[in-house]
Amino acid sequence: MQALKEDVWIPTVCNMCYNNCTIQVHRVDGVLTKVTGVPEAPPNHGVICAKSNAQIQSVYSPHRVKRPMVRTNPSKGLGEDPGWREISWAEAMDMMSARLSRVREDDPRKLIILSFDGQSYMPIRAFASGFGTNNYTTGSAGYFCGNAIHPVAYSINGCIDIQIDLEHTDYCMQFGCQYGFVAMSHAMAGARQMADARQRGMKLVAVDPVLSIAAGKADEWVPIRPGTDAALALGMIHLLTNELGIYDRNFLQRYTNATYLVGADECYVRDPQSSKPLVWNPREGRAVPFDACPPEEAALEGAWTASGVACRPALAVFREHVSKYTPERVESITTVPAATVRRLAEEFGRAARIGSTITIDGHVLPHRPAVAFWYRGVSQHKHAMHNGFAIALLNVMVGAVDVPGGLLNANAAGPFGFPAEGPDGLITRGNPYSHMRPQWPPQEVKAPETLELLELFPLTVYARAALWFGILEPEKYKIPYHPEVLIHCRSNLVGTTADLDKTVEALRKVPFQISFVDFMNETAWLADLVLPDASNLERLVPFATDPFTTFYATALPGEDWWFAFQQPVAKPQGEARYWMEVLFEVAERIGCLPDVHAAFNVLGRFKEPFSLEPHEKYTWEQICDRWARSRCGPEIGLDYFKQHGFYSLGKRTVRESYPRAFHNARIPIYFEHFKKAGERVGAVVKELGIPWELDDYQALIDFKPCHPYHRTDGSLYVVNTKVPFYTHTISAENPLLNDLCERNTHVFPVGINPQTARRLGIRQGDTIALETDWGRRTEATADLREGVHPEVVACVGVLGRQITGDLRIRGKGVHYNSLIKFSPDMMDYVSAALDACVRVKVQKVSGAR
Amino acid sequence: MALRIQVLYYGLMKRTAGCAGETIELPEGSVLTDLVKALVSRHGPPMEKLLLTGGGELRAEAAVLVNGRNAVTLQGLATPLQEEDKAVIVLLAPALTGGACA
Numbered sequence: 031m032q033a034l035k036e037d038v039w040i041p042t043v044c045n046m047c048y049n050n051c052t053i054q055v056h057r058v059d060g061v062l063t064k065v066t067g068v069p070e071a072p073p074n075h076g077v078i079c080a081k082s083n084a085q086i087q088s089v090y091s092p093h094r095v096k097r098p099m100v101r102t103n104p105s106k107g108l109g110e111d112p113g114w115r116e117i118s119w120a121e122a123m124d125m126m127s128a129r130l131s132r133v134r135e136d137d138p139r140k141l142i143i144l145s146f147d148g149q150s151y152m153p154i155r156a157f158a159s160g161f162g163t164n165n166y167t168t169g170s171a172g173y174f175c176g177n178a179i180h181p182v183a184y185s186i187n188g189c190i191d192i193q194i195d196l197e198h199t200d201y202c203m204q205f206g207c208q209y210g211f212v213a214m215s216h217a218m219a220g221a222r223q224m225a226d227a228r229q230r231g232m233k234l235v236a237v238d239p240v241l242s243i244a245a246g247k248a249d250e251w252v253p254i255r256p257g258t259d260a261a262l263a264l265g266m267i268h269l270l271t272n273e274l275g276i277y278d279r280n281f282l283q284r285y286t287n288a289t290y291l292v293g294a295d296e297c298y299v300r301d302p303q304s305s306k307p308l309v310w311n312p313r314e315g316r317a318v319p320f321d322a323c324p325p326e327e328a329a330l331e332g333a334w335t336a337s338g339v340a341c342r343p344a345l346a347v348f349r350e351h352v353s354k355y356t357p358e359r360v361e362s363i364t365t366v367p368a369a370t371v372r373r374l375a376e377e378f379g380r381a382a383r384i385g386s387t388i389t390i391d392g393h394v395l396p397h398r399p400a401v402a403f404w405y406r407g408v409s410q411h412k413h414a415m416h417n418g419f420a421i422a423l424l425n426v427m428v429g430a431v432d433v434p435g436g437l438l439n440a441n442a443a444g445p446f447g448f449p450a451e452g453p454d455g456l457i458t459r460g461n462p463y464s465h466m467r468p469q470w471p472p473q474e475v476k477a478p479e480t481l482e483l484l485e486l487f488p489l490t491v492y493a494r495a496a497l498w499f500g501i502l503e504p505e506k507y508k509i510p511y512h513p514e515v516l517i518h519c520r521s522n523l524v525g526t527t528a529d530l531d532k533t534v535e536a537l538r539k540v541p542f543q544i545s546f547v548d549f550m551n552e553t554a555w556l557a558d559l560v561l562p563d564a565s566n567l568e569r570l571v572p573f574a575t576d577p578f579t580t581f582y583a584t585a586l587p588g589e590d591w592w593f594a595f596q597q598p599v600a601k602p603q604g605e606a607r608y609w610m611e612v613l614f615e616v617a618e619r620i621g622c623l624p625d626v627h628a629a630f631n632v633l634g635r636f637k638e639p640f641s642l643e644p645h646e647k648y649t650w651e652q653i654c655d656r657w658a659r660s661r662c663g664p665e666i667g668l669d670y671f672k673q674h675g676f677y678s679l680g681k682r683t684v685r686e687s688y689p690r691a692f693h694n695a696r697i698p699i700y701f702e703h704f705k706k707a708g709e710r711v712g713a714v715v716k717e718l719g720i721p722w723e724l725d726d727y728q729a730l731i732d733f734k735p736c737h738p739y740h741r742t743d744g745s746l747y748v749v750n751t752k753v754p755f756y757t758h759t760i761s762a763e764n765p766l767l768n769d770l771c772e773r774n775t776h777v778f779p780v781g782i783n784p785q786t787a788r789r790l791g792i793r794q795g796d797t798i799a800l801e802t803d804w805g806r807r808t809e810a811t812a813d814l815r816e817g818v819h820p821e822v823v824a825c826v827g828v829l830g831r832q833i834t835g836d837l838r839i840r841g842k843g844v845h846y847n848s849l850i851k852f853s854p855d856m857m858d859y860v861s862a863a864l865d866a867c868v869r870v871k872v873q874k875v876s877g878a879r
Numbered sequence: 880m881a882l883r884i885q886v887l888y889y890g891l892m893k894r895t896a897g898c899a900g901e902t903i904e905l906p907e908g909s910v911l912t913d914l915v916k917a918l919v920s921r922h923g924p925p926m927e928k929l930l931l932t933g934g935g936e937l938r939a940e941a942a943v944l945v946n947g948r949n950a951v952t953l954q955g956l957a958t959p960l961q962e963e964d965k966a967v968i969v970l971l972a973p974a975l976t977g978g979a980c981a
Contacts, residue, residue: 629972
């Protein structure tokens with residue numbers, strides 16, 4: 031037997047979802063044989079999921095796109111054969127450079143770059159900056175995700191994302207999400223902490239229309255009518271503040287705007303000299319600026335006249351506002367029984383143990399071991415921003431924000447920043463390196479310049495749904511140019527965006543599309559030029575994990591902050607290349623490399639002597655090395671990362687994990703700035719003649735029903751849920767993961783409650799049709815199960831693929847997004863989420879086979 | 880004595896300025912805000928729109944490096960300028976990524 035020439039384990043970073051787990055890959059004689067975790071490396075400490083385990087199958091798949099291809103059929107459509115013709119990279123580079131050069135000369139904003147490559151965020155942004163376009167994204171290229179999370183987290187925690195302090199909480203309510211079950215952020219670390227917490231006795235309550243993976247393992251599943259979570263949260267707040275008297279007065283006085291006096295015009299009453307919001311000081315019997323009154327003295331109840339205006343504290347106004355959410359009314363909205371609403375409120379309030387403290391590493395801190403958490407489920411609705419804030423305010427009322435046991439910031443407090451007081455004393459972002467724009471102070475409102483219409487969304491972080499409206503109708507939104515070239519990579523826009531036909535129509539409007547893909551998909555099928563993209567095991571990506579720039583992989587309390595590099599462990603299949611290396615080469619060809627370098631120096635915080643000389647050309651490895659030494663110190667270069675994979679910056683301290691007790695910036699419970707931002711938006715859209723909605727720009731958080739809520743025709747809501755072994759289209763082409771989907775009886779069929787099924791004459795295994803009121807229709811196999819709300823049909827992920835490399839994957843499951851109507855009236859005009867609240871007529875097509 | 884500041888433009892700034900760089904003369908004791916005012920005065924409203932918010936603050940996307948150091952890490956618009964300082968001005972694409980679940 032011949033001795034092995036090579037037998038190595040190489041550290042790198044996974045990219046089978048967005049969680050950036052550290053992994054090591056076993057390579058024997060040039061062939062990848064196994065993936066495992068790295069025991070000493072955060073965040074997953076040696077543990078990986080099914081997707082990560084399966085990724086070698088993706089690298090070696092015979093269905094990879096391996097060579098550049100150009101379209102020969104000018105007619106674009108999913109039903110059209112593009113007539114691909116293989117070309118050389120040299121030809122492809124000539125073609126790409128010529129197009130991009132013309133666009134840059136004409137108007138660089140006509141280039142759009144869309145990807146889901148968050149690991150390459152900084153080089154992409156540097157390229158976009160150097161080229162001169164402001165139309166790019168490395169996040170969700172679809173229509174929603176964190177629209178009700180990121181802006182809310184900025185307002186509550188001072189950063190773009192949130193965590194649950196599972197180590198110290200006793201009561202965890204999850205609204206339409208699955209934190210700790212491998213299906214969302216902090217996949218593996220969260221799962222470990224969730225398991226430990228449940229073993230410790232933490233109660234988990236899952237509020238969800240579907241018995242998801244998380245709900246199936248919870249202590250209690252609370253089935254809820256889709257889109258009504260805000261009513262439940264506000265009903266609980268009503269019970270806590272108006273009936274049970276369970277709310278954290280000290281927290282509200284000290285750390286929120288609950289004491290700010292507000293008048294009938296929904297604005298703060300301000301000090302005439304300083305313009306600062308006033309609070310009432312009962313001891314002095316007068317109103318004083320908020321920062322001139324000891325917090326514990328500021329009144330939370332009462333009515334006075336200040337500066338000539340009749341006014342009350344914001345909390346008093348808010349309590350009166352939520353009093354309309356009685357348990358009985360909440361039941362009628364949500365279908366959650368009134369008695370359950372009362373019990374949940376009382377359990378949540380008692381669990382918060384207001385007034386208790388805990389000592390961690392010598393720090394005596396408030397202990398509020400109750401947390402309400404939410405994510406995509408409540409984001410995908412017409413009134414997403416209100417939904418998110420309603421649940422966030424549950425935590426605020428009991429003081430469970432950035433303290434042990436509560437809702438924690440992901441990276442507001444860290445080695446590079448700390449939450450600070452902004453205008454009116456409200457919290458502004460702590461971490462200056464975040465890749466999303468903050469909500470406070472609100473962004474400038476002006477005529478649209480981006481295709482995403484960001485200039486009309488002063489309170490949100492991104493406006494991806496609006497991008498498609500901007501592409502389809504730039505004139506309507508007064509965008510002064512038309513897109514000319516689209517570069518697309520590591521995503522499947524047609525699959526992940528609502529209304530497949532509308533997305534195809536938008537893509538066809540862009541004259542030239544370049545798609546970097548590892549597998550053919552619906553989006554690349556519409557491209558003019560298809561380029562083979564290196565997989566995550568074939569590419570070198572510096573700072574693929576950066577817990578301060580992104581939020582996908584931030585440190586959990588007490589764990590290490592860290593940077594990690596992705597490095598190639600396999601030779602690229604065919605002629606695959608890392609798309610950033612390609613774009614930097616294009617930048618040199620078209621003469622904007624100095625601009626890209628100049629932008630990269632700023633964005634990457636390059637330091638002398640490692641800054642990039644604008645007019646010098648570097649190899650990609652040289653750039654990576656210089657960046658590493660700039661950020662980690664002169665001794666920590668590329669070689670360090672090649673050997674170790676990650677670099678630790680030390681533990682996340684108590685002050686960073688639980689910053690609430692270490693700063694005085696306030697959280698809004700009353701949103702005067704919403705009202706004012708809405709007025710600014712209103713003025714601009716009126717002047718420009720842009721049709722827009724302004725109703726949700728109001729000072730008090732409310733429940734507002736989605737469009738389908740009032741339908742009485744017996745149609746059912748259709749929702750989708752996630753499973754841990756299937757994320758995005760990244761994992762879609764993997765044969766092992768496809769096999770797991772086949773073996774799980776809930777993935778490809780559509781779930782329906784047995785009672786509902788009986789009413790509709792549907793039996794297990796029947797073929798059923800789901801049809802929207804605007805004519806979209808799909809068929810699926812019925813899966814009768816009790817774990818589906820009676821008004822709901824439930825599918826998994828976004829399946830039902832039409833264009834795939836591997837034919838075995840084609841057509842399985844339901845393409846949920848196709849059922850979502852893509853029209854401006856479905857958009858939340860504050861958060862820019864698109865409403866995925868859809869109702870379908872369900873009927874039997876044929877019996878079980 | 881006047882200060883001569885070398886200004887280099889990158890990205891969209893170059894397009895707006897109509898040149899890759901230029902030398903600006905300022906009175907002694909000038910700070911960065913004086914340089915910005917001089918550039919706005921020379922290149923007009925398009926330059927002002929790129930550099931400043933409606934409230935007169937430096938826009939988050941307008942990065943100014945003074946001798947290689949980002950002005951936001953110095954004293955912002957109050958950063959003092961010296962003879963033969965080099966100011967690099969680059970317009971960044973806005974921070975607007977994110978989202979993960981669609």
